Amino acid sequence: MSQIVLDHITKKYPDGFEAVKDMSLTIEDGEFVILVGPSGCGKSTALRMIAGLEDITDGELRIGDSVVNDKAPKDRDIAMVFQNYALYPHMTVAENMGFALKLAKVDQSEIDRKVSEAAKVLDLTQHLDRKPANLSGGQRQRVAMGRAIVRDPSAFLMDEPLSNLDAKLRVQMRTEVSRIQQRLGTTTVYVTHDQTEAMTLGDRVAVMRSGVLQQVGSPMDLYNNPKNLFVAGFIGSPAMNFMPAQIEGDTLKLPVADVRLPEELRGNLGGSAGDGRQVIAGIRPEDFEDAHQVGDHKDRGTTFTVTIELVESMGSELYAHFSAVSEHSIESEELRELAEDSGAGEVPGAGEEGEIVARLDPASKVARGKEAELWVDATKVKLFDPADGRSLTADSTAEGNGAPSASGGQSPAGRDPEREPGGRG
Amino acid sequence: MTHTPREKAFWSIAILVVILYALIPVAWITSLSLKSPDQVADGKFFSGFSFENYDQIFSENTFNAALVNSLGIAAIATLISIALASMAAYALARLNFAGKAVILSGALAVAMFPPISIVGSLFDLWRAIGLYDTWPGLILPYMTFTLPLAIYTLSAFFREIPWELEQAAQVDGATPFQAFRKVIVPLAAPGVFTAAILVFIFAWNDFLFANTLTSTTDAQTVPAALAFFSGGSRFTEPIGAISAAAVVVTIPIIIMVLIFQRRIVAGLTAGAVKG
Secondary structure, eight states: OOOEEEEEEEEEOTTSOEEEEEEEEEEOTTOEEEEEOSTTSSHHHHHHHHHTSSOOSEEEEEETTEEOTTOOGGGSOEEEEOTTOOOOTTSOHHHHHHHHHHHTTOOHHHHHHHHHHHHHHHTOGGGTTSOGGGSOHHHHHHHHHHHHHTTOOSEEEEESTTTTSOHHHHHHHHHHHHHHHHHHOOEEEEEESOHHHHHHHOSEEEEEETTEEEEEEOHHHHHHSOSBHHHHHHSSSSOOEEEEEEEETTEEEOSSOEEEOOHHHHHHHOTTOOTTEEEEEEEOGGGEEEGGGOOTTGGGEEEEEEEOOEEEEOSSOEEEEEEEEOSSOOOOHHHHHHHHHHSOOOOOOTTOEEEEEEEEOTTOOOOTTSEEEEEEEGGGOEEEOTTTOBBSSSOGGGOSTTOHHHHHTTSOTTSOTTOOOOSOO | OOOOHHHHHHHHHHHHHHHHHHHHHHHHHHHHHTSOTTTGGGOOSOOOOOOHHHHHHHHSHHHHHHHHHHHHHHHHHHHHHHHHHHHHHHHHHHOOOTTHHHHHHHHHHHHHSOTHHHHHHHHHHHHHHTOTTSHHHHHHHHHHHHHHHHHHHHHHHHHHSOHHHHHHHHHTTOOHHHHIIIIIHHHTHHHHHHHHHHHHHHHHHOOHHHHHHOOSTTTOOHHHHHHTOOOSSTTSOOHHHHHHHHHHHHHHHHHHHHHHHHHHHSOTTTTSSOO
16 A cells, blocks of 8 residues: 655657646545546546556656656556456456466465455355356456455556446445445545546545646535636536626626625635626536525525526426526636536526526425526635636635645545645645 | 248258368269279269278378378477467557558568469578478478468457456556466467468468478478379379378368367457447
């Protein structure tokens, strides 16, 4: 078990494409870190560089105390779970799991012991003599996990290990992965494009976009204090609603309503935030409420009336869709990329109707085609600079990437509480 | 797929015709080999069993030695050719290196080169350097002419194997050679056997090189030896003996194909990845 340090890592392909740009990240001993981002953001390349399957163009990679830039994968003491599992089809489940130990010239009796131990953990004992071809998707996935576990490596690297499973199995295996990692306490780097997996699994989540690390932090940190538009739009489901807005005095003019800016937000904007400044406002669907159901914190926000266009009931919650006409138009490269990737994060242009999703209590009486009074929590509104997507409201105290305070709260007991702050410091 | 009775009848007859067309010469030569010398010219398809011809060829030193030469030379040529070809094919399938296109087209050029055009100079060259009428003297040209075919066959198979498997092996602690030997080659086994059979058949069947580059029982293979068969006496045609020898030389090929057929057909890569 050991710490993994990416120190200004860059990957440049011979054709000049930079897949990973100057990435610095410290993964603490025993930590579960998720690399997340849309496809093509460089997260898999970063993982493969840690594994040694890709050369590092520039920068330094340390596992434990040694620099491993030029070490072969076999000398790095890491185990990897591949997206398509990459099980050896000509070997039985037991042989698959014991292959690494066999190469390491471990006693056959010791191999058998470790394999059967891992098989018990993964509920594979009755399948040990079968070939991968005769296993179901979930079983294959568990064999791939088992192959990593038996070796007791210093780190697990997982490249979208659950993306080939159907939805139900994925949720099940997600819990399983989390349980195994907690139990073994092995340093784990996990790559996924699924923000739900990232939020539920990781001690810390690193969001990447176009080869650049955007933000590292605990899931709650990313959710509450996204550093920029991209992180805000990527984390959370349904995605954050974005709309053009204008600051006038202490009022934020949203397409749906005028909102009084709370004291904290104004403080963050600084004195220079003059009147008439154009910003992008981001409001999470869960920060809306049915005005009739708001409790005694009603003065924190503003009530407005809209026509509900569509209601999706999930049982435990309602998604109410409505639209608002924007007066201004805002262009943002990051949002365009988000929109291309997930359909989320579209900012309507001037005069266009922008669709907004609100998550309401199922007891709400909103109905399709009817007017409804909704309430928005002004303290939760995020503001972004339209020029560079930077957050204007992110809490500066929690901004430090993966500050110990942010991840420390999530750490399982027994981990070093005084570890160094990770990320780009 | 359902067939009407008429379709079934049509296909049955068609298949029967093809099988007959392919097997009648074989049956004829087998029947010839079982005739005694005085029955050979009787024109009948079947005139009793006589193993006289087989006794004759196996009692002759020429044929026994030729059989040993044929087996040895073909087997060694196959082994070397497949070992080299699998490594070359692996590199061609996996790596991008300068000159890859040149190597591929060079290999193709060798395969298309007519053997008859070099056999004369080889004869002189082999005599000069002492390879004439030796096993290496035949193994070398067989290897050269079969390598391109083996490389092409094998690299097609290697390309089918997911690269992740090899990377998984590397992460599991295998050296590149171990990953190749323990993961890639077993998975490419159908390809390896296919290529091996093709190479073996080429070496086994070759007449041109064997006839030109050998002269004695030291290295003469069966096809070459057959050409020098003589009858029981000066005045008898050795037709029966030649037929018997022809039957004997087909047997190893049949056995080999039967053994490896199952491995060729077996879809060994099934289940490597989710599919």
